[in-house]
Amino acid sequence: MTWLLLITGIAAGFLGSLTGLGGAILVLPALTLLFKIPFSYAAGAGLLAAIATSSSAAAIYVRERLSNIRIGMSLEAGTTLGALVGALLAALVYRSHLESWLFILFGLVLLTSVTQRTRHLAHWHSPQPDGSTELLQLRGTYYDAPERMHITYCGVRWGWGELVMCVAGMLSGLLGVGSGALQVVALDNVMGLPPKVSTATSNFMVGVTAAVSAAVYWQLGYIQPHIAGTVTLGVVIGALIGAYLFKRLGGNPLRVLFTVVIAILGIQMIVRGVHLL
Amino acid sequence: MNLERTIGWTLRLGVAIASVLIVVGLFASLFAAPVPSQNSASLSLLTWNGGVSLILYGLIALIATPFLSVTFCCIDFLIERNWLYVALTLAVLINLLLGLFVLPRLIS
DSSP states (O other), rough: HHHHHHHHHHHHHHHHHTTTSSSSTTTHIIIIIIHHHHOOOOOOHHHHHHHHHHHHHHHHHHHHTOOHHHHHHHHHHHHHHHHHHHHHHHHHHTTTTTTTHHHHHHHHHHHHHHOOOOOGGGGGGOOOOOHHHHHHTTEEEEEEEETTEEEEEEOOOHHHHHHHHHHHHHHHHHTOOOOOOHHHHHIIIITOOOHHHHHHHHHHHHHHHHHHHHHHHHHTTTTHHHHHHHHHHHHHHHHHHHHHHHHHHHHHHHHHHHHHHHHHHHHHHHHHHHOOO | HHHHHHHHHHHHHHHHHHHHHHHHHHHHHHTTTOOTTTTTTSSSSSOOTTHHHHHHHHHHHHHHHHHHHHHHHHHHHHHHTTTHOOOOOOOHHHHHHIIIIIIIHHHH
């Protein structure tokens, strides 16, 4: 059982990071669909895997000054508040045995993440600073290696960004994910940050968001040490391999194939949910 | 204090320590099958359960890692006397405390 969990963790981490969705997002579908592990334990394991993978990635991004710590911190107040609400909702859902709805919601989230496209720097333009830019000092510079130039940017529409972040945090607590995909939408499309900064900053934020959810899960007993420990270990290993290949594969058709696999998992989650209704 | 370096090292060390504890814990419990009734609420952190305790400590290290980096941010903003950001980082830490101590009691 432990070995199977470890291998599943490696596969989930590999697929998740190779497709750029995040190493931990496939933990819950794998555990619930393949191992029939209760939703609460699977979500608890997913949260810990999200902390581990995003922290490893953020460690590199922060040192390269790609993550904007200030913008990240200004939004974490919202994600962590959302995480509290989400974890509370999850507890109520488990108690009323309404997990079927969580399966359906998870499937929908997975399907929307798959269809989401990352923008290229060529299509990015720095927005006009607004009131929140000045008030919250949402500015930064990073060195873009492929373009060989320093890129100066600023964040705008902080209030709207924070609102989306609250929703992202809620999904994290409710479904046991890092909700990095939605955070990237908020940073990229709402606040106007360059794509690389969005990804790097969201990795820094996911750890904190998932840790607040995990704290509530811990106290309520939704974390099974063996399952969470083994899977987290596997996901970290798998995500390392996936991230290594991610840089080399680029737009390789193999990635399209893997994305289709994830879409099928999403559909299976919805089917499972409908069955349980 | 170089904030970027400090946070980078905190995150890296936190994940490393957690991974080592989990690996040793798994070996110490001889890769026993998970006992479904054993979970983070039913197991006490103070009583020694061999490998399972080590895994639990590893998981706690993992959860604590992001908060250590938030705490370092908070200290850095304090040194800069950037009060707006001190307040924002404190809000994150308060949310964590609410999640650990207040919320679970509200619903149980």
